[in-house]
Amino acid sequence: MEMTQKTTVQDGTGDAAAPRGELPDAQAVADSSRPELGSVELELAGVNKVYQARRGRVEALRDVNLSIRRGEFVSLVGRSGCGKTTLLRILSGLLPPSSGSVTANGQSIWRGASRNDEALKQVGLVFQEANLFPWFTIAENIGLPLKLRGVDRKARAERAEELCDLVGLRGFEGAYPRELSGGMRQRAAIARALSARPSILLMDEPFGALDALTRDKMNLELQSIHAATGATVVFVTHSISEAVFLADRVVLLTPRPGRIRSVTSVSLDRPRSADTEASAEFQQIVRGLRVELDEES
Numbered sequence: 124m125e126m127t128q129k130t131t132v133q134d135g136t137g138d139a140a141a142p143r144g145e146l147p148d149a150q151a152v153a154d155s156s157r158p159e160l161g162s163v164e165l166e167l168a169g170v171n172k173v174y175q176a177r178r179g180r181v182e183a184l185r186d187v188n189l190s191i192r193r194g195e196f197v198s199l200v201g202r203s204g205c206g207k208t209t210l211l212r213i214l215s216g217l218l219p220p221s222s223g224s225v226t227a228n229g230q231s232i233w234r235g236a237s238r239n240d241e242a243l244k245q246v247g248l249v250f251q252e253a254n255l256f257p258w259f260t261i262a263e264n265i266g267l268p269l270k271l272r273g274v275d276r277k278a279r280a281e282r283a284e285e286l287c288d289l290v291g292l293r294g295f296e297g298a299y300p301r302e303l304s305g306g307m308r309q310r311a312a313i314a315r316a317l318s319a320r321p322s323i324l325l326m327d328e329p330f331g332a333l334d335a336l337t338r339d340k341m342n343l344e345l346q347s348i349h350a351a352t353g354a355t356v357v358f359v360t361h362s363i364s365e366a367v368f369l370a371d372r373v374v375l376l377t378p379r380p381g382r383i384r385s386v387t388s389v390s391l392d393r394p395r396s397a398d399t400e401a402s403a404e405f406q407q408i409v410r411g412l413r414v415e416l417d418e419e420s
């Protein structure tokens with residue numbers, strides 16, 4: 124059985140995805156635990172980023188090209204400072220690229236240095252810190268994006284309840300962030316990111332501040348959330364094993380300037396479990412990526 128399909132990128136234009144049919148309905152996705160991938164949802168073409176810092180010009184990204192399909196889970200890994208966060212910030216409308224195009228469902232996220240808020244309605248964000256408002260309850264925090272869109276209180280409360288169920292926070296709707304553990308706060312942050320039903324979820328080291336056991340649990344839960352929502356996920360992490368465990372493809376960036384060095388398809392069966400991590404196939408993929416990372420240092 125072929126476990127991985129690797130594209131090593133010589134010229135920065137690699138993309139290992141192949142069409143795998145249309146996105147099924149949400150129930151079918153939840154039942155299969157293995158979303159079928161749809162048409163291209165996110166596309167980066169010739170993306171460059173240069174920071175004009177006080178100490179001079181910093182070339183963070185060079186000629187990044189990547190197509191991500193609807194429902195796909197893509198992990199982004201690479202050495203510290205290789206540009207992972209920069210890439211995620213460009214995708215999330217927080218930072219304009221210096222050149223190149225970024226589209227979500229065919230709509231440009233950036234028009235020059237101007238952000239296209241319409242295109243970004245499809246995008247939810249989760250960072251390493253949960254950044255919940257301490258004076259709002261968990262349900263109010265989760266409903267905040269809906270409040271900003273003018274959704275009424277009752278509908279917000281219903282959606283918050285639904286999402287608390289999804290992320291394992293049932294019964295904590297009325298709690299305040301200080302009453303929750305770090306893992307629970309991160310679940311609330313994921314629920315908040317999902318509240319307006321974005322089709323794309325961008326996650327920057329969401330479990331980086333959690334202890335190892337909680338992190339493993341959150342990875343299992345994120346896998347279920349991904350299956351249940353059918354969302355397209357881009358997930359930045361320092362952990363190769365976390366990246367492989369979650370992903371359909373792992374994108375490895377070179378050290379600065381960040382270019383795509385390789386794209387590794389991970390076709391391990393889903394749902395994945397602790398047994399998956401113990402398997403020879405899993406360990407072989409992780410080892411291969413570690414070797415590549417070492418070659419980069």
Ligand SMILES: Nc1ncnc2c1ncn2[C@@H]1O[C@H](COP(=O)(O)OP(=O)(O)OP(=O)(O)O)[C@@H](O)[C@H]1O
Pocket residue numbers: 174175176181182183201202203204205206207208209210361379
């Ligand atoms: N605002 C900025 N001004 C100047 N340089 C920056 C700025 N932000 C990031 N950089 C530089 O760009 C490069 C990429 O940074 P980035 O934070 O994207 O890397 P990263 O891969 O996410 O790093 P880490 O894994 O340590 O979080 C780094 O060399 C960093 O110093």
